[in-house]
Amino acid sequence: MVNLVINKNLSKWFLFMILRRVIHKQLGELLIERKVISPQQLEKAIAFQKEHGGLIGEVLVELGFAKEEDIAQALTAQYGFPFLPLDNYEISQEVIKLIPEQVARQYLFIPIDKIGNNITIAMYNPLNIQAIEDIEILTGCNVQTFVATSTDIKKAIEKYYK
Numbered sequence: 135m136v137n138l139v140i141n142k143n144l145s146k147w148f149l150f151m152i153l154r155r156v157i158h159k160q161l162g163e164l165l166i167e168r169k170v171i172s173p174q175q176l177e178k179a180i181a182f183q184k185e186h187g188g189l190i191g192e193v194l195v196e197l198g199f200a201k202e203e204d205i206a207q208a209l210t211a212q213y214g215f216p217f218l219p220l221d222n223y224e225i226s227q228e229v230i231k232l233i234p235e236q237v238a239r240q241y242l243f244i245p246i247d248k249i250g251n252n253i254t255i256a257m258y259n260p261l262n263i264q265a266i267e268d269i270e271i272l273t274g275c276n277v278q279t280f281v282a283t284s285t286d287i288k289k290a291i292e293k294y295y296k
Contacts, residue, residue, distance in 0.1 A: 161190055164208045165200060175199040192284075202283035210281050215260045218280035220244070220290050227294070229253075232273050235295040241265035244282070244290040251275050256282035256290075 162176040171179075171194060179193045188196070191205035203219075210217045229245045232253065238244055243257035243265065253275040257265065260279040269277050282290075 161208055164212055168208060170204045171199045202285055206281050206283050215279055215281045218256045218282050220256060220282050220286040225294055230294045238291055242284055242287050244287050252278055254278045256280045256287060258284045258287055
C-alpha cells in the first residue's frame with residue numbers, strides 16, 4: 135500500500151514537472167512558427183471556435199488548415215510528451231484486457247504496453263490528470279504517456295476492442 139502511494143505521488147510529481155516545462159505559447163502561435171498555418175488561418179479558426187466551440191486544434195483540422203499529426207506534434211513540442219503514430223504498432227490482447235473499452239473511449243486513449251509496474255498509453259489529451267489517475271487505479275501501474283492523433287486512437291480502439 136505504501137508503494138502505491140509513493141508511486142502515485144511520483145506520477146503526480148512527474149506530471150507537475152512536465153507542466154512546469156510548458157512553453158508559454160499558445161498552440162496557434164506554435165503552428166504559425168512551424169509554418170503549418172498562417173496568421174489569417176488562425177484568425178479564421180478563432181472566429182469559428184467562438185461561434186461553434188471546440189478546441190482550437192480540432193477546429194484547425196475541421197477547417198482543413200492543419201492535419202491531426204501537425205497538431206499532435208506541436209503538442210509534443212509544447213509539453214514534452216513523445217508522439218507515437220499507431221498505424222504500424224501491434225498491441226497485445228493482454229495489454230488491451232487491462233483497460234475496459236468504455237474507459238478507453240471515454241478518455242480517448244489506447245494502452246500500448248506493460249512492463250513491470252508501468253503501463254504505456256497513447257492518448258489524445260496527455261494533460262487529462264483525471265484519466266491518468268483512473269488508469270493508475272484500474273491497473274495498479276504507473277502511467278507513461280505518449281501523444282497520438284484522435285483518428286489513430288479511434289482506429290486502434292475499433293481494431294483491438296472487437
